[in-house]
Amino acid sequence: MNAVKTGAALSVLLLAACGGEDQTRDVSGADRAYQETLMAALLDAEPGDVIEIPAGLFVIERGLSLTVDDVTIRGAGMDETVLSFAEQRQGAEGLLVSGADNFTLENLAIEDTIGDAVKVTDGDNVTIRGVRVEWTNGPSTENGAYGLYPVQSTDVLVEDSVVIGASDAGIYVGQSDRIVVRNNRVEYNVAGIEIENSNHADVYGNVATNNTGGILVFNMPNLPRPGSGTRVYDNDVFENNTGNFGHEGTPVASVPAGTGIIINSNDAVEIFGNRLADNRTGHVIISSLFTAGFSELGVSEDFDPWPEAIHVHSNSYEGGGNNPDGLELQALKLAVAGPLGAFPNVIWDGWVDPEKTVDGELPAELRICAPGEAVLNMDGPNDYADPRIVTLDCTLEPLPEVELDR
């Protein structure tokens, strides 16, 4: 009976949120006392504990933190248990989990944090399942940066979750190893899903729509580890046409609206079996650090800016590429496809490491391959002087599956 009542109350709230433009969820009637209980439970947690949070709408005013191994935080469902940070006064995250192995977060919602919603650092065996993160006023530059943010962790699973409204990336896995991101829905974020400076990632079964860019695989300079070995497959990536509302200076701020899947400076990425539709700039973009517009003075000498061993194959494409973001891309489209035409399904900025080429070509195992697709080579190295449609008819060995034992 109680659960039914709470559910009904929540759906009224949700309706109210949809009705009012730019309105954050009303928390005036929410439970304010429970936060002390939850904070104490996190501080007193011991390995093996399951911290169950009941159904309800709870106001949390200070960032939550956990540092203990083998703890599960579990709600009654992503629409039933809602932690609202709409009145947060302190903390750069909603929930910060640091140095805690075997951590599980499941079946709850975290809303309207000032900064990142959930950050998990230095964890081994991190599971985030059935979690909804949402900025309830819709996409806004004022929203927090990351939704679900595991970093410097190993054996990371993010599944069955929903992230809406992040001003940077909805699901962002950084500097980690062995990652599975599957069956999530990411909507109205600047970047839907981002894998950055990470190794061995499988991203599949996700729906990415209405973001600025759907799925990103990036390497950033000056970090301890470069990333490689990501498979992006069997995802629905459509209508990622929301105007970029990222903060200038952030890596995602340079992603053009209408981007389906983009690889920047990362290596060994396989993109296959995805369904891409109506991404207005381009479905798959392959680019180097040079296109991101950073200062060369600010890049560590050992950084490898060139994307290599990229394999794009067996995807389905529909529409898109017909109305790219920004004047420069508009002009480029006009030049290569005419006023009524569209960019090809794959766009490549054209940068190749001159030190690795043999007779003008990369060795077979480092090539960019998109068999059967027309590819736009933007001719970045020559200041975009001769953009042209090319074919990259090669194939690469399939990347291995990421196996987590759960």
Add this chain to the structure above:
Amino acid sequence: MIARLALAAAAGLALAACRGETAPPEPVFHAGEMPAALESWGQVAVSGGRLVLGEGVTAYDLNTALFSDYALKLRTVWIPEGAGPAAYDAREAFAFPVGTVITKTFYYPAGEGGFDEVVRTREAMLHFDGSALDLSGVRLIETRVLVHRESGWDAAAYVWDEAQRSARLSRTGDFIDLTLVDASGAREAFSYLVPNVNQCANCHETDTAEGGIRPIGPKARHLNRDFDYAGTRANQLERWRELGLLEGGPAADEAPSNLAWNGEMPLPAMVEPAARGYLDVNCAHCHSRTGPADTSGLFLEPWEPVGPNLGLCKPPIAAGRGTGGRLYSIVPGDAHASILVHRMESDRADIMMPELGRALADTEGVALVAAWIDQMAGGCG
């Protein structure tokens, strides 16, 4: 047996206190639980209108201190009899033996407008005479305790009561609403944050691979300065060696030393060392190659070479709104275009750096770091 002795000693003290005597408290190492009352540690105690140090407890100060909303800090260290001295380290915090207790009492000079009004000053250790803090003009806020146990270091915060007589353990932390009054009479209300136990780790877990927390302040370069001990002025490293708190390491004039800085803008030639010292003590416990902020690739320890990892022309990694629309951590010659300065200036939870431990910007610290950046030649092209 030892516990029984400690209890007996504590009981004796309590009796002494009832008779109005002023024997210094007897320090106690609690090897397991965190006691509920600060007094149980015997490191500092209120006696005769003064906060006095326990027997064998040594006060110390740092060359440049971490900024915490202009709070003044009385720092102490105590090593139990027989536990032996801490081992010198040229870079990291000294290796203190099990049993060591370090405390930091946060306080402000009291304002004239009531209990919650406090005075803004940067005069370190004001009202401390080398052995005790005169409480007549002071608002005590909290005392943080770091204790080295067999299992590693533990931390706790104790919040002082309104009577300013005792402090109670605060595990979940607290907000204390205060008003800061400056010399011109300008008032600024803010919420002082007492951290919870986990938040202690946000700063003190300086090696995320090893885990656990450890002290940040007691490093050679922070301690290497003179200090006014009751009656004598001496270099802290030398004094600690005399007292049996420290062993090893070079003579003070050979040991590393950050510039002592307390808010004044230094001469141009000293701006760089002062700014690097400021970033060291305020930022580098996280922004190091082992600390929690190693995810950012911004490393601010004093030995980091000038280059991208020190922030020069470095694009941010996960700054979100923290960029303030700026492109690089440090734009040489242009503090205003530098993310670093933006994050120091801000008091918004998702922008400000450090992420914890302040609700106010450090105006003088921002000016110092900005002056350093403005002094640099170049730009990012």
